[in-house]
Amino acid sequence: MTRRADWPSPQFCTFDELVAVAPEHLRATHAAYIENMEARGLGALTPRQAEFVIAGHSQGRDSLEGYLLRTSPGSGLEAWTLYPIPDDLISPISDRIIEAASEIAADVGAPGEAPEAWAMRLVEAQRTHPLMMENGREVVVAGVFCQLTTLTRSDISTKILRRWPEGMR
Structure with missing residues (x-):
């Protein structure tokens, strides 16, 4: 091993x-x-x-x-x-997630909605639409938490936007 x-x-x-x-x-x-x-x-x-x-x-x-x-x-x-x-970037991606992301993107820029809210909607789309693996099994790829990482020239910061206690469904 x-x-x-x-x-x-x-x-x-x-x-x-x-x-x-x-x-x-x-x-x-x-x-x-x-x-x-x-x-x-x-x-x-x-x-x-x-x-x-x-x-x-x-x-x-x-x-x-x-x-x-x-x-x-x-x-x-x-x-x-x-x-x-x-x-x-949305990763991992599938055709079903692309369709959901297109609908969400139509709302981007709506007054009062923070970028983190759009990100959460995209993660929820990933949770709703499992990916098909090469062995034919469907797998939910977003599950335990959603993390936002911000890079600047001199710093990297990160925060957890949401946790799902039930994990991947």
């Missing part, structure tokens, strides 16, 4: 250095996770598909940046490739 201490752990001091090694590091981490879960007898329950998001301040480009990497192709994206994230 692979112990967590044996998992890949690259050394980097800046976000730019992380971006340079992210695809290789995330592939190794994902493989170690699957191996660990299989060794525990949980292989059948372990999703093979995953999405990773990294974000931070690039000193080299003097900009805040975010990247998405998927372990399998889909939605026009190749596997194991870093893609710059636009100003907003």
Whole structure:
């Protein structure tokens, strides 16, 4: 069994250095996770598909940046490739979630509704529309909590917008 201490752990001091090694590091981490879960007898329950998001301040480009990497192709994206994230991102995504997000987006900018409220509506859409996994099982991907993370040039802050005590349904 692979112990967590044996998992890949690259050394980097800046976000730019992380971006340079992210695809290789995330592939190794994902493989170690699957191996660990299989060794525990949980292989059948372990999703093979995953999405990773990294974000931070690039000193080299003097900009805040975010990247998405998927372990399998889909939605026009190749596997194991870093893609710059636009100003907003819903992840994981499905056609049903896209439809719900389009309806929610029509309300964006309504007077008095904070961006956090729109985010919560999107998370509720993810909870309402399970994703179909490669093994045919439907999985609810948003469940225990919704976290808002804000990046600035000098700081990262985070807060929990909502917790669901019942977890994933």
